[in-house]
Amino acid sequence: MRIPHEAAAAAMKIPFTHADWLAVLPVGAVAVAALVVLVADLFNTGRDQRYLSVGIGLAGTIVAAILAARQFGHSHDAFFGGFITGGFATVFQEIILIALAGSLVLYGGIGPAQRVAGMTAIMLWSACGAMLMAGAANLLMIFLGLELLSLGLYALCGAVDRKAARESALKYLILSSTATSFLLFGSALLFGATGSVLLADLVHPWLTFNPLFWIGAGMFLIGIVFKLSLVPFHTWTPDVFEGAPLPVTAFMSVATKAGVLAVFARFIYAALPSGVAERLLLPVWVVAGISMIVGNVGMLAQHDLKRLLGYSGIAQVGYILVALAGVTPLGLRYAIYYLTAYAFMNLGAFAVAAAISGEDEEGAHLSAYRGLARRRPWLAAAMTVFLLALAGLPPTAGFLGKILILATSASTGYLWLAALLIVGTAISLYAYVKVIRAMYGRDEREVPNLHPLVPLAWASAAICAVLVVAIAFYPVMPSNILPLVR
Amino acid sequence: MPIVLVTVLLPIVAGALLLVLPREDRTISRGLGTLVAAATIVTLLAGGHAEWSFRWLSRPFVAAFHFGATPFSLWIALLLTVVTMCAIAACRVPRLRDFVALMLFLEGTMLGLFLARDLLVFALFWDLMLIPVFFGLIGWGEHPATAWRYFIYNFAGGLTLLLATAAFGVIYGSTDVIGRSGAHFAGGWAEWIYAGFAFAFLVKTPVWPLHTWMPPTYSGLPSSMVSVVSAVQSKAGLYGFIAIALALMPQEVAQYAGPLMVLGAISLIYGALVALVQNDAKRIVAYSSLSHLGLIIIAIASGNALAIKGALVYIVAHGLFSAALFQVLGYVEEREETRSLLRLGGLGWQNPRLAGALCIAALAALGLPGLAGFAGELVILIGVYQAGYVWAVIVALVAIVLAAAYLIRLYQDIMNGPETDDVPVRPDLTWVEGLAVTPLLAALIIIGVYPTPLLRP
Numbered sequence: 020m021r022i023p024h025e026a027a028a029a030a031m032k033i034p035f036t037h038a039d040w041l042a043v044l045p046v047g048a049v050a051v052a053a054l055v056v057l058v059a060d061l062f063n064t065g066r067d068q069r070y071l072s073v074g075i076g077l078a079g080t081i082v083a084a085i086l087a088a089r090q091f092g093h094s095h096d097a098f099f100g101g102f103i104t105g106g107f108a109t110v111f112q113e114i115i116l117i118a119l120a121g122s123l124v125l126y127g128g129i130g131p132a133q134r135v136a137g138m139t140a141i142m143l144w145s146a147c148g149a150m151l152m153a154g155a156a157n158l159l160m161i162f163l164g165l166e167l168l169s170l171g172l173y174a175l176c177g178a179v180d181r182k183a184a185r186e187s188a189l190k191y192l193i194l195s196s197t198a199t200s201f202l203l204f205g206s207a208l209l210f211g212a213t214g215s216v217l218l219a220d221l222v223h224p225w226l227t228f229n230p231l232f233w234i235g236a237g238m239f240l241i242g243i244v245f246k247l248s249l250v251p252f253h254t255w256t257p258d259v260f261e262g263a264p265l266p267v268t269a270f271m272s273v274a275t276k277a278g279v280l281a282v283f284a285r286f287i288y289a290a291l292p293s294g295v296a297e298r299l300l301l302p303v304w305v306v307a308g309i310s311m312i313v314g315n316v317g318m319l320a321q322h323d324l325k326r327l328l329g330y331s332g333i334a335q336v337g338y339i340l341v342a343l344a345g346v347t348p349l350g351l352r353y354a355i356y357y358l359t360a361y362a363f364m365n366l367g368a369f370a371v372a373a374a375i376s377g378e379d380e381e382g383a384h385l386s387a388y389r390g391l392a393r394r395r396p397w398l399a400a401a402m403t404v405f406l407l408a409l410a411g412l413p414p415t416a417g418f419l420g421k422i423l424i425l426a427t428s429a430s431t432g433y434l435w436l437a438a439l440l441i442v443g444t445a446i447s448l449y450a451y452v453k454v455i456r457a458m459y460g461r462d463e464r465e466v467p468n469l470h471p472l473v474p475l476a477w478a479s480a481a482i483c484a485v486l487v488v489a490i491a492f493y494p495v496m497p498s499n500i501l502p503l504v505r
Numbered sequence: 506m507p508i509v510l511v512t513v514l515l516p517i518v519a520g521a522l523l524l525v526l527p528r529e530d531r532t533i534s535r536g537l538g539t540l541v542a543a544a545t546i547v548t549l550l551a552g553g554h555a556e557w558s559f560r561w562l563s564r565p566f567v568a569a570f571h572f573g574a575t576p577f578s579l580w581i582a583l584l585l586t587v588v589t590m591c592a593i594a595a596c597r598v599p600r601l602r603d604f605v606a607l608m609l610f611l612e613g614t615m616l617g618l619f620l621a622r623d624l625l626v627f628a629l630f631w632d633l634m635l636i637p638v639f640f641g642l643i644g645w646g647e648h649p650a651t652a653w654r655y656f657i658y659n660f661a662g663g664l665t666l667l668l669a670t671a672a673f674g675v676i677y678g679s680t681d682v683i684g685r686s687g688a689h690f691a692g693g694w695a696e697w698i699y700a701g702f703a704f705a706f707l708v709k710t711p712v713w714p715l716h717t718w719m720p721p722t723y724s725g726l727p728s729s730m731v732s733v734v735s736a737v738q739s740k741a742g743l744y745g746f747i748a749i750a751l752a753l754m755p756q757e758v759a760q761y762a763g764p765l766m767v768l769g770a771i772s773l774i775y776g777a778l779v780a781l782v783q784n785d786a787k788r789i790v791a792y793s794s795l796s797h798l799g800l801i802i803i804a805i806a807s808g809n810a811l812a813i814k815g816a817l818v819y820i821v822a823h824g825l826f827s828a829a830l831f832q833v834l835g836y837v838e839e840r841e842e843t844r845s846l847l848r849l850g851g852l853g854w855q856n857p858r859l860a861g862a863l864c865i866a867a868l869a870a871l872g873l874p875g876l877a878g879f880a881g882e883l884v885i886l887i888g889v890y891q892a893g894y895v896w897a898v899i900v901a902l903v904a905i906v907l908a909a910a911y912l913i914r915l916y917q918d919i920m921n922g923p924e925t926d927d928v929p930v931r932p933d934l935t936w937v938e939g940l941a942v943t944p945l946l947a948a949l950i951i952i953g954v955y956p957t958p959l960l961r962p
Contacts, residue, residue, distance in 0.1 A: 349565055396524070412636070412660075413629045422625065425671035426565045437671075441664045448660055449653070456643050456652065492570075494562065 035098060042097035042104045045087035045112060046150045049119075052079020053143035060136030072139040073127035079143065080120045083150075087112045091497075100217050101157045108154035110355055110497050111281040114362050115153065115274050119146040121366035121479055122270035125373045128475040129265065129380070138178050142270060145171030149278035156289075158206040158216040161282050165202065165246070168278055169195050172271055176263040187262025194255040195246070202242025208235025218290035226292050236299055239286070244303065246279045249310040249340075253333045257317070260329035265380050268325050269369035272332050273362045280339060280358060287346055296346055307340035308436050311443035318450035324372050324383045327450060328365065331409055334443055335361050341440055342424045345431025352496045353423040360416035360490060364408040367483030371402045373476035381470065391458040398477065399458045401484040408487045410451040411444050416491040508552025509572045512545055512582075513617045516589075520609030523602060531601045535593060538605035542590035542612060549574070549582055553620065558681075561625070566674030567681055571622040575684040577817060580959060581744055582619045584821050585612060585737040587944055588828045595832055595941035596729035597839060598645055604727070607644075611637040611733060618741055624680035624749065628670045631705070631741065632663045638726070638734055647725040651718075658718040662705035669701025683748055690753045699757035702750055703765075706742035710798050713772040723791035728835025731787070735794050735831060736824035743798065743820060746805045747813060755808070762806045769802030770900045777907035781914070786837070786844040789915050790830045793870060796904055797823050803897050804885040812888025818959045819881025822869065822952060826878060829866035829945040833859065836938055837919060840931040846918040853920030858934040860920040862942050867912040869949045872905050876953035884960070 040047075056075045063071050087109050094105030102108075119142065126139065148167025155161040173195070177188030206216075212231040213220050226232040241252075248256040260268045287300060314334030321327040339361070342354040375395065376382035392399040408417035421444070428437040519541040523534055556573030574582055589612040598604050611634060618630035635656060642652035674680045676698075677690055690698075708715045723731050750758050758765075776796030783789045801819055804812040836859060837852065838844045853860035869876035882905065890898050952959065 407636075413633045418629065418632070422628075422667060422671055423562075423565070425668055426675050429668075429672040430565060430675045437668060441668055445657070445661050445664055448657065452639070452656060456649065459640060460643050460649065492561070 038095060039097040042090070042095050042102055042154070043151075045083040045090070046147050048083040048086055049079050049116075049143050049150065050147050052076055052082070053140040053147075055079070056136050056140045056143070063136075069127050069135045072136045073123050076123045076139045076143055077120060080116050080123065080146075084113060084116045084120075087116065087150075096156075098160070100219060101160045102151070102154045103156045104154055106497055107281070107285070111153035111277055112150045114277045114355075114359055115146055115149045117359075117362055118270055118273035118277065118366065119143070121273075121362075121370065121483070122266045124475050124479045125266035125269055125370060128473040128479075129373045129376050134178070138175060141171045141174050142267070145175065145270070146274060149274045152278035153281040155282060156218050156285065158209060158218070162199075162203060162206060164278065165199060165282075168275065169199065172267070172275070175267040175270075176259060178267065179264045181262070183262035184264065185262075187259045190255055190262075191259045198242050198245030198252070200242075201238050201245060205235045205238030205240070205242060208232075209239060211235070218285060221290040222292050224292050224294070227295055233299070236291075236295075240299070240303060243279060243283050243286070244306055247276065247283070247336050248333055249306045249336060250313045250333070251306075253310065253313065256333060257321075257326040257329035260325045260332075261323055261383075263325075265325065265369060265373055265376065265383060268328075269366055272328060272365055272369075276332065276336060276339075277358060277362070280336075280354070284343060284351060284354065287343065288351060300344075300346075304340065304344045304433065304436060307337040307344070308439040310334060311337035311341075311439050312446070315443045315447035315450070318447060321450070322385050324368070324385055324454075327385070327454075328368060331447070331450075332365070334447060335365075335409070337443070338421070338424055338440060341433065341436045342427050344428065344433045344436055347427065347431055350427045350431065353420070353427055356416075356490075356494060356496050357420035357424060359495075360408065360420045360487065363483045363486045363490075364405045364415070364417060367401065367480050367487060368405040368409070370476045370480035370483060371398055371405065374398055374473045374480055375470060376473070376476075377470045385454060385457065388454055388457045389462055390460070395472070398472075398480065401480045402458065403455050404484045404487055406451040406455055410448050414491055415487050416494075417487070419491045419494055507555065507557035507572075508548050509555055509557050509574070509620060512548040512553055513572060513613060513620060515545055515548065515613070516541055516609040516616065517613035520606040520613065523606040523609065526602055528600070528602055534602040534605045535596065538593040538609055539590055541609055542586060542593055545612065545616065546583070546586040546590065549579070549586055549616075553579055553582060556622065558622075561623075566677070567679040568625040568674065569623050569681050570626055571681050572617070572620045572626075573622055573684075574620050575748070576961070577748060578619045578684075578744065580817060580821055581737065581740055581824075582616055584740075584824045585615055585619065585733070587948070588733055588736045588824060591828065591941045591945055592729040592732045592832065595835070595938055596727065598727045598729070600644070604641075604645060604730075607637045607640055608730060608733065611641075611730070611738075615733075615737055615741070619744060622681065622683045622685075624670050624673060624682060627683065627745075627749070628663070628666050631666055632660065634738060634741070635659050635663065638722075638730070638738070641726055641730045642722065645727045645730070648721070651721040651725045654718045655722045658708055658715070662708035665701040666705035669698045669705075672701070673698050682753060684752070689755070691756065695754055695757055696760075699750060699754050699761070702745060703761075706745040706750070707768070709742035709745075710739055710802065711742075711772075711795065712768045712799060712802055713775050713795070716772065716776075716795050719795065720788050720791045723794070723831075724785055724787040728787070728831050728838065732828040732831040732835075735791070736828035739794065739798060740820050740824060743801050743805065743816070746802075747816065751805065751808070751813070758806075759808055762808060766803050766806035766894065766897055769799040769806060770897055772796065772799030772802065773900060773904040774799075774907075777904045777911065780911040781907060784846045786834050786846060786849070786915060786919065787831065789846075789911055790827060790834065793908065793911065794823070794827055796908065797827075797870070800882065800885060800901055800904070803889060803894070803901065807889045807892040807894055807897070809888040809892035811891060812885050814960050815881055815884030815886075815888050818877070818952070818956050819885055821959060822877035822881045822949070825945050825949050825952070826866050826869040826876075829862065829942055829949070830870060832942050832945070833863045833866060836934065837863075841929065846915070848925060849919045850922040851920070851924030854924065856920075856931075856933040858939060862934070862939075862946060863916055863920060865946045865949065866942075867916045869953070871909045871912040874953075875950070877949045877956070878953075880953055880956040884956075 151164030317330035372382035408415035411421040553574040558571040614634040780792035804816040
């Protein structure tokens with residue numbers, strides 16, 4: 020009689036099992052790596068602290084990537100359905116870890132020399148937040164992940180002594196908090212409507228008649244759209260991207276998108292009652308369509324690479340949402356494929372920018388690319404690959420991704436979205452190819468001083484370029500990522 | 506490794522390897538480039554017809570890297586390799602190594618296009634072949650704005666091609682369909698898909714009113730690149746019409762044959778009239794291209810089997826004589842540093858070989874019997890007449906008379922007449938330059954006398 024009683028008492032104290040903790044082990048690995056970075060920094064008196072911090076961070080990232088990969092195919096509901104491991108979460112976590120590794124490398128290459136350990140640790144913890152979002156299956160876990168991600172990013176945006184960086188941090192803080200409050204209030208209303216925080220409990224047909232559910236879901240989606248920086252909530256993105264340090268921009272542009280898209284995908288695929296999705300999500304698809312146009316038009320007049328990629332990101336998220344429109348399993352796979360491709364091409368473009376930058380980030384200005392093909396032919400070739408990929412031209416993954424997205428929209432009947440995608444792509448060409456032209460053109464005007472090449476960033480750009488081309492010909496797409504909730 | 510794959514990859518890989526050479530090695534890069542292009546002729550003839558396939562996608566539709574020449578595409582691919590070889594052998598531009606690499610890349614992408622048996626691969630190479638020309642325009646062209654116009658026009662076409670291909674794949678289930686007998690496509694969206702294909706093909710050919718990118722592009726590019734672009738790249742659209750649109754959706758082509766034929770007829774007359782009044786020698790040939798390709802569009806629109814056969818002969822003939830014309834005009838421009846008919850004159854006295862080369866090319870272009878242009882025109886006209894489009898035949902005959910007028914004017918203003926004082930006297934064709942146009946001129950004569958092999962497929 021005593022033994023069950025004791026077991027019950029133990030269960031009262033620690034309600035989570037061993038398996039629950041195993042589920043968040045990849046996240047834990049990254050979080051612990053951040054602590055190690057901080058502790059190691061205490062004992063490091065050497066001149067260059069950058070490489071130690073970044074090295075530990077990268078090691079933690081690799082360990083986490085291996086741990087996450089081992090979870091693929093082993094679906095497990097941890098924390099009473101709050102966090103679900105398995106295919107879907109693994110894929111998004113790997114994308115986030117790729118973004119983290121890429122940004123850490125850039126940080127090692129050109130990041131500011133001071134306060135490196137702290138910044139590295141914050142970036143790692145930020146990534147933890149995004150990884151939690153990848154597996155989050157209840158409203159609280161979503162909020163927890165989002166806040167962990169965002170809080171870190173606020174600090175990272177202001178991590179250099181520049182007026183633009185401080186402005187960027189403040190802008191991001193205020194606008195992102197607004198978005199979070201929408202999301203939180205929406206979550207509260209959803210809880211009010213269902214009495215549960217689990218996404219799985221939203222799948223009840225009778226919710227269709229509950230106005231609380233509609234308002235809650237609407238506000239939740241507004242928060243998501245805000246975080247994805249779709250029109251009309253997009254104006255902050257270019258400013259924040261421009262002001263933040265280059266490695267942080269690289270991280271933000273991929274990891275935030277991956278985390279929020281994971282939440283969005285799980286919400287629309289798994290949590291909406293039948294018959295609701297088409298009506299509730301139509302505004303989202305409309306917004307995605309407008310974003311493809313506005314983002315691409317916005318790129319045309321930019322002179323700063325980070326701003327350009329900020330606007331580009333607005334449009335690229337639009338493309339990914341086109342794949343999700345129609346809520347088909349294949350669409351989800353193609354969205355993930357495109358997101359992966361986007362991660363590589365975006366990180367690659369930032370790596371090229373970093374490779375020709377010094378501490379002042381000269382590579383962020385488009386004037387730095389004038390005549391780059393003569394000074395740095397291989398780097399210019401890599402940049403060409405990334406720009407072609409972003410524009411959706413062959414022989415890159417961007418081309419195949421666009422084809423797959425177009426095919427999805429053709430099969431689900433969202434042809435108007437496909438048409439907007441085509442128009443948006445046609446507009447975007449000018450902006451991307453303008454950079455290519457600057458690199459290969461015969462403009463003999465004065466170019467800014469040439470910095471010694473940053474080898475880490477160079478290597479990162481090379482890897483990304485090879486991958487962007489390779490996955491166009493060997494498309495890797497995870498197959499067993501469904502079901503998303505139970 | 507299958508030979509057909511080697512044929513496609515060899516120029517691309519060789520072009521990339523060429524960039525490792527030291528920048529100053531002009532003769533070596535030109536010689537290597539010519540050799541590679543010649544090698545592709547050999548591999549094409551040796552194993553271009555043997556198919557090779559590798560699965561690319563299985564969902565949402567089946568797509569494969571499927572290459573292999575059909576009898577029809579083999580001729581165009583052969584034209585491409587020969588023209589590229591001649592163009593590289595003759596080219597003389599600054600930064601030669603990079604230029605030759607670009608030409609090889611252009612050849613490889615177009616070989617991929619013509620040898621592709623899969624629509625998606627076709628669309629991939631379609632977009633890919635625009636890139637080297639764009640680089641040619643920004644690196645060696647006369648005006649940067651031309652590069653934009655070329656790129657935006659053609660890529661807009663590429664995007665509609667892409668959308669149509671995706672829709673085709675989703676509805677039909679496979680894009681691995683080029684040259685497969687009995688693959689007929691009919692579905693609810695067939696008209697729209699055809700519209701997507703047709704737009705891309707019409708921009709690339711080009712036809713009036715989508716041609717405005719073409720004259721500045723053709724006159725702005727270095728002559729060795731434009732000879733490849735006008736000879737072969739412009740045929741991508743016509744090849745698409747015949748091998749894809751006519752083969753896969755004949756009903757839609759027939760349904761909209763009227764508008765297509767009208768567009769072809771307008772291009773035919775409009776191009777000829779504008780060519781009559783131009784003073785820029787390269788622009789005359791550019792507009793003559795618009796006119797000549799309008800005739801092929803008419804042949805395709807007629808849907809007549811004989812006319813389609815004639816279209817192949819004329820595709821090859823036009824490729825040969827436009828490449829030869831551009832190449833010879835390139836020699837003229839290089840020597841005299843101008844290509845304005847107002848300033849040129851009397852070159853023929855000093856340069857008999859140059860004059861002879863221009864003469865043969867121009868005569869072939871105006872359709873003199875015994876040369877390749879005539880054989881193609883004649884078969885097309887008979888076919889179109891058989892199909893019952895008498896008005897189109899009459900329009901074409903008017904255009905052929907106009908062609909004689911502007912081509913003779915071109916020849917006379919450059920080679921005949923009094924020698925002008927302000928152009929320097931330069932030596933006649935060197936033997937390398939002569940060798941570089943000889944294959945083109947010889948082929949014009951051979952096909953003019955004996956076009957039968959081309960009429961067989």
